[in-house]
Amino acid sequence: xxxxxxxxxxxxxxxxxxxxxxxxxxxxxxxxxxxxxxxxxxxxxxxxxxxxxxxxxxxxxxxxxxxxxxxxxxxxxxxxxxxxxxxxxxxxxxxxxxxxxxxxxxxxxxxxxxxxxxxxxxxxxxxxxxxxxxxxxxxxxxxxxxxxxxxxxxxxxxxxxxxxxxxxxxxxxxxxxxxxxxxxxxxxxxxxxxxxxxxxxxxxxxxxxxxxxxxxxxxxxxxxxxxxxxxxxxxxxxxxxxxxxxxxxxxxxxxxxxxxxxxxxxxxxxxxxxxxxxxxxxxxxxxxxxxxxxxxxxxxxxxxxxxxxxxxxxxxxxxxxxxxxxxxxxxxxxxxxxxxxxxxxxxxxxxxxxxxxxxxxxxxxxxxxxxxxxxx
Amino acid sequence: xxxxxxxxxxxxxxxxxxxxxxxxxxxxxxxxxxxxxxxxxxxxxxxxxxxxxxxxxxxxxxxxxxxxxxxxxxxxxxxxxxxxxxxxxxxxxxxxxxxxxxxxxxxxxxxxxxxxxxxxxxxxxxxxxxxxxxxxxxxxxxxxxxxxxxxxxxxxxxxxxxxxxxxxxxxxxxxxxxxxxxxxxxxxxxxxxxxxxxxxxxxxxxxxxxxxxxxxxxxxxxxxxxxxxxxxxxxxxxxxxxxxxxxxxxxxxxxxxxxxxxxxxxxxxxxxxxxxxxxxxxxxxxxxxxxxxxx
Numbered sequence: 045x046x047x048x049x050x051x052x053x054x055x056x057x058x059x060x061x062x063x064x065x066x067x068x069x070x071x072x073x074x075x076x077x078x079x080x081x082x083x084x085x086x087x088x089x090x091x092x093x094x095x096x097x098x099x100x101x102x103x104x105x106x107x108x109x110x111x112x113x114x115x116x117x118x119x120x121x122x123x124x125x126x127x128x129x130x131x132x133x134x135x136x137x138x139x140x141x142x143x144x145x146x147x148x149x150x151x152x153x154x155x156x157x158x159x160x161x162x163x164x165x166x167x168x169x170x171x172x173x174x175x176x177x178x179x180x181x182x183x184x185x186x187x188x189x190x191x192x193x194x195x196x197x198x199x200x201x202x203x204x205x206x207x208x209x210x211x212x213x214x215x216x217x218x219x220x221x222x223x224x225x226x227x228x229x230x231x232x233x234x235x236x237x238x239x240x241x242x243x244x245x246x247x248x249x250x251x252x253x254x255x256x257x258x259x260x261x262x263x264x265x266x267x268x269x270x271x272x273x274x275x276x277x278x279x280x281x282x283x284x285x286x287x288x289x290x291x292x293x294x295x296x297x298x299x300x301x302x303x304x305x306x307x308x309x310x311x312x313x314x315x316x317x318x319x320x321x322x323x324x325x326x327x328x329x330x331x332x333x334x335x336x337x338x339x340x341x342x343x344x345x346x347x348x349x350x351x352x353x354x355x356x357x358x359x360x361x362x363x364x365x366x367x368x369x370x371x372x373x374x375x376x377x378x379x380x381x382x383x384x385x386x387x388x389x390x391x392x393x394x395x396x397x398x399x400x401x402x403x404x405x406x407x408x409x410x411x412x413x414x415x416x417x418x419x420x
Numbered sequence: 421x422x423x424x425x426x427x428x429x430x431x432x433x434x435x436x437x438x439x440x441x442x443x444x445x446x447x448x449x450x451x452x453x454x455x456x457x458x459x460x461x462x463x464x465x466x467x468x469x470x471x472x473x474x475x476x477x478x479x480x481x482x483x484x485x486x487x488x489x490x491x492x493x494x495x496x497x498x499x500x501x502x503x504x505x506x507x508x509x510x511x512x513x514x515x516x517x518x519x520x521x522x523x524x525x526x527x528x529x530x531x532x533x534x535x536x537x538x539x540x541x542x543x544x545x546x547x548x549x550x551x552x553x554x555x556x557x558x559x560x561x562x563x564x565x566x567x568x569x570x571x572x573x574x575x576x577x578x579x580x581x582x583x584x585x586x587x588x589x590x591x592x593x594x595x596x597x598x599x600x601x602x603x604x605x606x607x608x609x610x611x612x613x614x615x616x617x618x619x620x621x622x623x624x625x626x627x628x629x630x631x632x633x634x635x636x637x638x639x640x641x642x643x644x645x646x647x648x649x650x651x652x653x654x655x656x657x658x659x660x661x662x663x664x665x666x667x668x669x670x671x672x673x674x675x676x677x678x679x680x681x682x683x684x685x686x687x688x689x690x691x692x693x694x695x696x697x698x699x700x701x702x703x704x705x706x707x708x709x710x711x712x713x714x715x
Binding site for chain 2: 206208210220221222223224226227252255256257258289290291292324327328329330331332333334335350407408409410
């Protein structure tokens with residue numbers, strides 16, 4: 045009994061001691077995360093100057109970050125903030141700077157060049173933005189010149205749109221039991237192909253909306269052993285375009301980490317569809333699609349929003365086929381900026397190097413979401 | 421031996437006395453009544469008693485004067501089924517073993533007040549024989565299934581006004597029919613009627629895939645205006661608006677694609693004007709014409 049009380053008192057005392065130490069002498073990164081002082085050092089080197097700027101960006105101290113720049117006379121603090129997180133609400137608007145990496149490219153006594161990789165934590169995963177910075181010496185300290193990339197303003201104009209929209213009337217509480225909802229859209233898996241990757245088994249395929257109405261879709265796959273017992277069941281999550289207009293096809297990719305394809309006897313695919321109230325706009329053109337060969341294989345291009353409505357989030361999904369037309373890979377990328385009307389926005393999708401040589405053709409689709417309206 | 425005979429005679433006398441008492445306290449009910457209608461129960465005998473009416477999902481209790489008629493207003497018994505009327509001594513619980521009991525039926529009203537109409541499917545391809553089914557269940561005002569045969573009329577009217585009609589008599593409360601989907605796309609009205617009750621459902625006739633897809637290309641403000649002819653299926657029906665048409669412009673190792681929904685029967689979009697570009701159009705499994713832009 046006495047030993048127990050002694051132990052409790054000891055734990056209490058140690059806890060109090062640690063709280064006092066943590067409060068009185070916090071580690072810099074903890075203080076920064078807690079909203080206190082930033083992890084800012086004297087900008088005595090180019091790296092320290094860039095580090096200080098990134099710490100200010102991380103803590104959303106936009107004005108402090110702007111004031112630390114060497115070329116701030118060229119643009120306003122608002123321009124700087126818009127360059128980082130976008131003018132219109134987009135993926136980066138609701139994200140935080142998770143980490144950053146610096147790669148010195150060139151240095152002299154008065155100036156240096158550093159490649160900066162900003163890794164933003166967004167709701168759909170990390171988004172990496174790369175900037176090449178010039179850092180200049182001013183007396184005994186270094187300052188960053190920010191390569192501002194401001195978007196040209198849109199000319200005031202009217203873009204006529206024949207707005208096409210579907211609304212759904214569901215069965216009401218007062219209806220008799222004979223009144224059933226309209227049938228769910230008919231969707232069809234037109235291709236399915238399991239592949240073994242280093243990270244596990246991956247199910248690739250394509251889903252077609254075979255109906256005349258838009259469909260909200262998803263796909264679930266269940267891996268079965270040879271004795272028909274289930275190994276695992278997974279959904280496509282965001283590796284699919286969830287809203288399909290009539291006759292539209294989306295690729296899908298379902299990952300089963302730590303499952304070996306050799307253990308799989310069969311795969312049970314379960315497509316799901318339901319009616320959704322949505323619109324046919326905005327129409328997004330994918331211009332200049334170009335596949336770069338290995339090494340560093342990628343698919344690049346530009347998205348052009350053809351309607352007059354801002355598309356806040358755009359998700360590019362690419363399906364890659366071999367010479368026989370079979371799907372060999374599905375890759376995607378979120379565009380971190382809102383798509384403004386008629387304004388090209390680049391994308392670049394990485395292709396695994398071992399697959400790049402097998403790819404003979406590709407097909408790209410874009411799913412977009414506008415905060416004012418529904419996904420399309 | 422004599423004692424046994426005495427017991428037997430006593431039991432016999434008690435049974436006769438009970439029967440006489442039961443005759444004296446009997447209740448008279450109608451053989452059947454319509455759900456929701458007023459009815460009355462005649463209670464023989466003298467003194468006070470409690471009348472219980474027990475049926476499916478419903479129990480009535482009424483203090484009655486034996487020898488008088490107990491009347492129940494309309495709406496007292498609403499659930500169809502077999503009911504028991506039990507007359508118990510006053511304040512006693514109902515006991516069908518020792519009290520006068522009579523049974524009667526509550527039957528659904530003769531005329532339907534409500535209809536449940538199941539029409540399937542809600543949409544289907546054009547021109548299919550017996551592909552649309554309609555099933556009707558008829559109920560009275562209290563949701564009792566009407567089992568007596570009643571005529572039901574089914575009508576399927578397409579947007580051009582053509583009507584398919586069927587007349588079916590219900591059997592065990594239900595009637596069903598099958599209709600052909602019409603030759604043209606659009607939303608048909610499927611109506612079931614009996615007496616003054618009717619119910620309507622919408623059945624959409626869907627066209628097939630696009631057929632003979634064609635596009636035209638014209639320069640417009642430094643770009644190319646690409647536009648399809650009105651998109652129709654192989655039977656000449658207009659493919660519904662919203663259907664995706666994919667335009668592709670390829671030049672060397674680059675391409676531009678855009679998925680455009682049909683609006684008012686056509687799909688149109690502006691694409692970059694690039695010399696020697698090849699433009700193609702497709703919708704679903706249908707591939708359209710190909711245009712080479714040489715200007």
